[in-house]
Amino acid sequence: MLAAQRQSEIxxxxxxxxxVRVAELATELAVSEMTIRRDLDALDERGLLSKVHGGATAAGPGATHEPGFAAKSVRQQAEKATIAQRAASLVRPGTAVALSAGTTTAGLAGLLRDVPDLTVVTNSIPVADALRRDNPADADSALLESGPQVVLTGGVRTRSDALVGPIAVAAIGSLHCDVLFLGVHGMSQRAGFTTPNLMEAETNRALVASAGRLVVLADHTKWDTVGISTMAALREADVLITDSGLPDAARDILAGEVGELIIVEAPAA
Structure with missing residues (x-):
């Protein structure tokens, strides 16, 4: 069997x-373990799998992998909904609130439609849609008048339905919000709060700079996930809201870094 055929089989x-395990592959493919290790090295270098001690595993998503909004919206739905409910309790009438792009922030937006005299700044199309009151269920003119005022930045649309780039950054740079609710792709002790999109990172950094207070919304699966670009250090978060699936070791780290760690108990699936 040629090397290319063998590697394709692996x-x-x-x-x-x-x-897969090296010893098992060597037996099944009738070659030496050294040959299998060379095959795994070649596949690992091409990013097709991840070599580990004694074998290999499927390659995980890279630092620039960005799932679309629809794909993310079906993940950890109970946890995200509970996090959004807790975040909504922090919003006060008559304030200016910024919401970044993300499925959790979109869930939060739907809970803010009845908050009086609220202004919401966002670079997220789904967030803006969630705040709209121009559907038949909300036809009452009084509700239209009392609903949040929405400021939607311009920009280039990403896979996660965020508007990013120089236009978004320029628009955000002239604004001053009371609080930012920031959704993140990942969080880690080393990299802080990250995203896989470089332009989205720049836009989110502008949102962070515009806000008097930073509240990060991140379910437990975001821990130790690292995107290519950092939006904020852990210590910059005044509040982090996550769920009880977060490991104890991560809780200890985050409690020592963020201003306040809030852990919510998501309903059982």
């Missing part, structure tokens, strides 16, 4: 089972 097994 890759197919990794994709099918999630992992």
């Amino acid at each position: 890759l197919e097994r990794v994709r099918r089972t999630g992992s």
Whole structure:
């Protein structure tokens, strides 16, 4: 069997089972373990799998991998909904609130439609849609008048339905909000709060700079996920709201870094 054929077979097994072991592959493919290790090295260098001690696993998403809004909206729905409810309790009437792009912030937006005299600044199309009152269920003119005023920045649209780039940054730079609710792709002790999109990181940094207070919304699966660009250090968060799935070690780290760590109990699936 040629090296290319053997590596194709190895890759197919990794994709099918999630992992492979060197000794098993050597026996099944009738080659030496050294040959299998060389094959795994070659596949690892190409980013097709991740070599580990004694074998290999399927390659995880890279630092620039960005799922679309629809794909993210079906993940951790109970946790995100509970986090959004807790975040909504922090919003006061008559304030200017910034909401970044994200599925959790979009969930929060839907809970803010009845807050009086609220102004919402956002670079997220789904957030702006969630705040709209121009549907048949909200036809009452009094509700239209009392609903939040929405300021939607311009910009280039990303896979996650965020508006980013120089236009968004310029618009945000002239604004001053009381609080920013920031959704994140990942958070870690080393990298802080991150995103896989460089332009979105720049836009979110502008949002952070515009706000008097930073509240980060991140379910437990975001821990130790690292995107290519940092939006804020852990210590910059005045409040972090997450769920009870967060490991104890992560809780200890975050409690020592952020201003206030709020852990909500999501309903059982």
